[in-house]
Amino acid sequence: xxxxxxxxxxxxxxxxxxxxxxxxxxxxxxxxxxxxxxxxxxxxxxxxxxxxxxxxxxxxxxxxxxxxxxxxxxxxxxxxxxxxxxxxxxxxxxxxxxxxxxxxxxxxxxxxxxxxxxxxxxxxxxxxxxxxxxxxxxxxxxxxxxxxxxxxxxxxxxxxxxxxxxxxxxxxxxxxxxxxxxxxxxxxxxxxxxxxxxxxxxxxxxxxxxxxxxxxxxxxxxxxxxxxxxxxxxxxxxxxxxxxxxxxxxxxxxxxxxxxxxxxxxxxxxxxxxxxxxxxxxxxxxxxxxxxxxxxxxxxxxxxxxxxxxxxxxxxxxxxxxxxxxxxxx
Amino acid sequence: xxxxxxxxxxxxxxxxxxxxxxxxxxxxxxxxxxxxxxxxxxxxxxxxxxxxxxxxxxxxxxxxxxxxxxxxxxxxxxxxxxxxxxxxxxxxxxxxxxxxxxxxxxxxxxxxxxxxxxxxxxxxxxxxxxxxxxxxxxxxxxxxxxxxxxxxxxxxxxxxxxxxxxxxxxxxxxxxxxxxxxxxxxxxxxxxxxxxxxxxxxxxxxxxxxxxxxxxxxxxxxxxxxxxxxxxxxxxxxxxxxxxxxxxxxxxxxxxxxxxxxxxxxxxxxxxx
Numbered sequence: 232x233x234x235x236x237x238x239x240x241x242x243x244x245x246x247x248x249x250x251x252x253x254x255x256x257x258x259x260x261x262x263x264x265x266x267x268x269x270x271x272x273x274x275x276x277x278x279x280x281x282x283x284x285x286x287x288x289x290x291x292x293x294x295x296x297x298x299x300x301x302x303x304x305x306x307x308x309x310x311x312x313x314x315x316x317x318x319x320x321x322x323x324x325x326x327x328x329x330x331x332x333x334x335x336x337x338x339x340x341x342x343x344x345x346x347x348x349x350x351x352x353x354x355x356x357x358x359x360x361x362x363x364x365x366x367x368x369x370x371x372x373x374x375x376x377x378x379x380x381x382x383x384x385x386x387x388x389x390x391x392x393x394x395x396x397x398x399x400x401x402x403x404x405x406x407x408x409x410x411x412x413x414x415x416x417x418x419x420x421x422x423x424x425x426x427x428x429x430x431x432x433x434x435x436x437x438x439x440x441x442x443x444x445x446x447x448x449x450x451x452x453x454x455x456x457x458x459x460x461x462x463x464x465x466x467x468x469x470x471x472x473x474x475x476x477x478x479x480x481x482x483x484x485x486x487x488x489x490x491x492x493x494x495x496x497x498x499x500x501x502x503x504x505x506x507x508x509x510x511x512x513x514x515x516x517x518x519x520x521x522x523x524x525x526x527x528x529x530x531x532x533x534x535x536x537x538x539x540x541x542x543x544x545x546x547x548x549x550x551x552x553x554x555x556x557x558x559x560x561x
Numbered sequence: 562x563x564x565x566x567x568x569x570x571x572x573x574x575x576x577x578x579x580x581x582x583x584x585x586x587x588x589x590x591x592x593x594x595x596x597x598x599x600x601x602x603x604x605x606x607x608x609x610x611x612x613x614x615x616x617x618x619x620x621x622x623x624x625x626x627x628x629x630x631x632x633x634x635x636x637x638x639x640x641x642x643x644x645x646x647x648x649x650x651x652x653x654x655x656x657x658x659x660x661x662x663x664x665x666x667x668x669x670x671x672x673x674x675x676x677x678x679x680x681x682x683x684x685x686x687x688x689x690x691x692x693x694x695x696x697x698x699x700x701x702x703x704x705x706x707x708x709x710x711x712x713x714x715x716x717x718x719x720x721x722x723x724x725x726x727x728x729x730x731x732x733x734x735x736x737x738x739x740x741x742x743x744x745x746x747x748x749x750x751x752x753x754x755x756x757x758x759x760x761x762x763x764x765x766x767x768x769x770x771x772x773x774x775x776x777x778x779x780x781x782x783x784x785x786x787x788x789x790x791x792x793x794x795x796x797x798x799x800x801x802x803x804x805x806x807x808x809x810x811x812x813x814x815x816x817x818x819x820x821x822x823x824x825x826x827x828x829x830x831x832x833x834x
Contacts, residue, residue: 264692285692286692288688288723290715290719291718291719291722293712293715293718293719295677295678295681295711295712295715296681296684296712296715296716296719298681299677299678299681299682299685299712299716300681300682300684300685300688300716300719301685302671302678302681302682302685303622303671303681303682303683303684303685303686303687303688303689304685304686304688304689305685306663306670306671306682306685306686307620307685307686307689307690307693308616308689308693309689309692326675326678327675327678327681327712329675330672330674330675330678331672331678331681331682334672335663335664335671335672336664
């Protein structure tokens with residue numbers, strides 16, 4: 232792992248990263264295959280169908296066939312990348328993902344775009360608040376929620392190099408600020424401490440929620456509160472050593488996630504706390520047991536309380552609860 | 562040159578022995594594909610038993626994975642593994658699970674069992690072979706009951722759209738599925754018309770006619786520009802008279818009287834061999 236933080240304003244959309252990186256990989260390796268189910272225009276891979284027609288396959292609207300056929304391609308030695316909106320590569324073809332990919336030990340990179348609240352104007356039918364929970368429970372599946380374009384690109388290259396089954400969820404059209412410098416390298420199963428704080432408070436997040444955590448850090452510092460910020464982009468495998476260290480070193484652990492409160496990073500952290508002899512306070516900011524709905528990203532973040540201000544409120548309440556308890560005992 | 566009639570009888574006999582040893586199993590759909598397996602593996606498939614993952618092999622995908630016992634008997638007889646292994650079907654720690662597993666059994670190309678997925682994997686393989694500019698064939702065997710699955714028709718469209726003329730689909734049209742006759746459970750399909758309408762080069766043959774199956778496969782191999790379908794008019798339990806007559810013969814227990822009856826019928830086959 233060799234991580235440097237980007238200090239300049241620099242944004243890219245995930246779909247641009249996806250299409251451009253695939254272009255580079257195809258030029259390098261003719262075995263790379265781009266699979267779409269009538270969403271090449273949504274993932275911006277359409278230009279690849281023009282310049283690399285032999286490496287691109289549009290299955291039409293048939294995700295089950297796409298996933299199983301990807302398994303066949305993998306068995307025959309190709310290196311498939313398949314994209315669709317997150318629900319259509321998880322909920323819909325789940326048994327295909329299970330048997331034709333995971334159980335068969337086939338190689339596949341799934342780019343599940345518009346996961347969680349990223350679905351925005353596509354609304355509740357297209358929202359996945361449960362995809363991490365589903366994919367985490369599937370043996371052989373590695374689960375990632377990359378936090379910036381550089382990390383997303385690294386995951387694509389890493390899959391190409393090491394093969395396996397990668398489930399990678401994220402945004403699509405939205406421009407996303409680079410957190411990491413272009414040449415940063417990461418490690419599967421390793422979290423990243425973006426900021427080591429001094430307040431015995433740790434915030435664990437992934438994806439878009441890492442940026443929100445960093446925003447919270449800026450305003451909390453003005454209140455002389457200095458939390459540690461961790462990017463847990465690798466959800467399975469996850470960095471159990473780092474989590475145990477955080478549990479040992481901190482009095483409050485906050486998990487912020489663009490996912491249901493069941494079966495995501497919060498469940499993992501709670502499990503690690505339960506295993507530990509230490510007993511920090513655990514706060515979980517996640518989507519409740521509820522369906523998604525139509526709205527802007529801002530509206531959905533407000534509605535589900537996934538804002539930097541929600542982190543601040545949680546920490547301030549934590550301190551005021553401590554004060555109240557003190558007064559009660561005095 | 563392999564004697565196809567003898568090979569057919571050997572597959573049927575070994576499959577039944579395997580099922581008797583396991584005290585029962587999917588005998589109906591295993592029997593109805595014996596002739597197809599005999600012709601594919603006895604005459605047309607290019608494979609190397611010393612190198613099951615040989616890059617220049619032809620592929621076979623048993624999409625109706627519950628007929629694994631007939632598939633295993635065939636693979637053993639051509640030499641992918643020892644016949645003794647057949648006695649371990651469904652035993653603890655076996656290499657022969659009820660549904661084919663490419664990670665466990667030598668010679669099994671794709672893992673199947675969840676119906677509809679085998680045909681999709683097979684068209685994926687056929688596309689990959691085209692991509693690699695090779696001239697190998699992919700044989701895929703589906704059931705008429707399996708064709709209730711929508712995924713089958715996704716794969717069929719894809720094979721036509723991608724012009725996969727290296728893809729040869731064998732359809733075991735035995736008119737039965739687990740719960741009864743296809744026409745009673747859901748619908749009896751006219752595969753000849755349907756496959757033609759989708760754009761497959763389609764032939765219909767008697768499913769127990771080795772020569773007809775052989776000719777149909779040869780025709781399919783010569784066909785260019787479209788995938789091929791061979792509709793096998795079969796009988797569930799084919800070749801074992803008392804099983805053919807059973808109303809429900811998808812999966813039967815082979816113990817007691819039923820086992821004795823089967824053993825008696827097998828004696829005729831044994832004597833022939």
